[in-house]
Amino acid sequence: MGLEMLDIMREKAIEPDSYTYGTLISGLCKEGRLQDASMMLAEMSDRGLVPTAVTYNALIDGCCNKGNLDDAFRYRDEMVEKGIEPTVCTYNLLVHALFMEAQNEEAHTLIREMEQKGMVPDAITFNILINGYCKEGNADKAFKMLEEMKGKGIRPTRVTYTSLIYGLCKKNRLAEADGLFKEAMHKGLLPDLVMYNALIDGHCGGGKMERAFELLKELERKKITPDEVTFNSLMRGLCLLGKVEEARGLIDEMTRRGIRPDLVSYNTLISGYSRRGDVKDALSVRDLMLSRGFNPTLITYNALIQGLCKNGEGDHAEQLLKEMVSKGVTPDDSTYLSLIEGLGDGKNTRKN
DNA sequence: TTAGGGTTAG
Numbered sequence: 001m002g003l004e005m006l007d008i009m010r011e012k013a014i015e016p017d018s019y020t021y022g023t024l025i026s027g028l029c030k031e032g033r034l035q036d037a038s039m040m041l042a043e044m045s046d047r048g049l050v051p052t053a054v055t056y057n058a059l060i061d062g063c064c065n066k067g068n069l070d071d072a073f074r075y076r077d078e079m080v081e082k083g084i085e086p087t088v089c090t091y092n093l094l095v096h097a098l099f100m101e102a103q104n105e106e107a108h109t110l111i112r113e114m115e116q117k118g119m120v121p122d123a124i125t126f127n128i129l130i131n132g133y134c135k136e137g138n139a140d141k142a143f144k145m146l147e148e149m150k151g152k153g154i155r156p157t158r159v160t161y162t163s164l165i166y167g168l169c170k171k172n173r174l175a176e177a178d179g180l181f182k183e184a185m186h187k188g189l190l191p192d193l194v195m196y197n198a199l200i201d202g203h204c205g206g207g208k209m210e211r212a213f214e215l216l217k218e219l220e221r222k223k224i225t226p227d228e229v230t231f232n233s234l235m236r237g238l239c240l241l242g243k244v245e246e247a248r249g250l251i252d253e254m255t256r257r258g259i260r261p262d263l264v265s266y267n268t269l270i271s272g273y274s275r276r277g278d279v280k281d282a283l284s285v286r287d288l289m290l291s292r293g294f295n296p297t298l299i300t301y302n303a304l305i306q307g308l309c310k311n312g313e314g315d316h317a318e319q320l321l322k323e324m325v326s327k328g329v330t331p332d333d334s335t336y337l338s339l340i341e342g343l344g345d346g347k348n349t350r351k352n
Numbered sequence: 353t354t355a356g357g358g359t360t361a362g
Contacts, residue, residue, distance in 0.1 A: 019354075026354040057355040092356045127357040134358095162358040197359040204360095232360040239361095267361040274362090302362050334362065
């Protein structure tokens, strides 16, 4: 769309300015068309137009979203070379991307670089850091950052609370998570679906299904519509308790409500059955997912192979290994670990 | 009418 606009401008001999280019580049980045965005950046440079930090940030964001951190950092270097100072947003994008790729050390290094430059972190910087700490299982450090954030006069947002709730849940500190949820509401932050999902998932992971379903009712009372993430968590919780049939029933419940079960839904069920040793049922869900247009993934195959190996059906597991490879799904360590255990001597004599 | 943060499957 944007590119046609540029052609029209050219025909009418209207010279696009830096802002126009920036808008177009940003749009292309959002669509994931980084090659086109890069060409447009070159074109604007040829015309003697200087991109702004915002334009570079859009490009960096686009690269990060594709998991291409090398290019993201290249753009950062390029802007520095051109004398365009990276902004807090630039750092936020890069730090966030590093955490997403589990490159936590590098993320923390970048934060230090930011501090050394005298840049002032904002609420989003803190949220990224807090979430990073929560993801690495360091809830206490996350709460230290919360204090630091408050000390700098930056108000925690709903996102801050969601990350902290998630971090506490990850550590099975469910009562504290509930307390924090109340605290957020008390501070006038209205909970949204993501916040509820984080809390529900926590309770599901801890086997507290009664509380999880209570939260489902609560969010519906507030006219919030649950989504596939909500139901996938509930299904996982039930599966962990061995209640896989009940979990499977939620697939119908979702459909009834107009929520489309996704890949995660099916993989959750397959794992549930496999964990219980019911590989036949697991395979039936595999067929179901296929019939609904979802291709089995590495997670699907790993669950099935693990289930088969546990049942001593190593031959069938090997068959699935061949199948996954032929379908272009690359096995990983856990695939082979299952197979080694399953094919060993068939008696599982290994002790931990 | 240019840019950034939170939730689900082994």
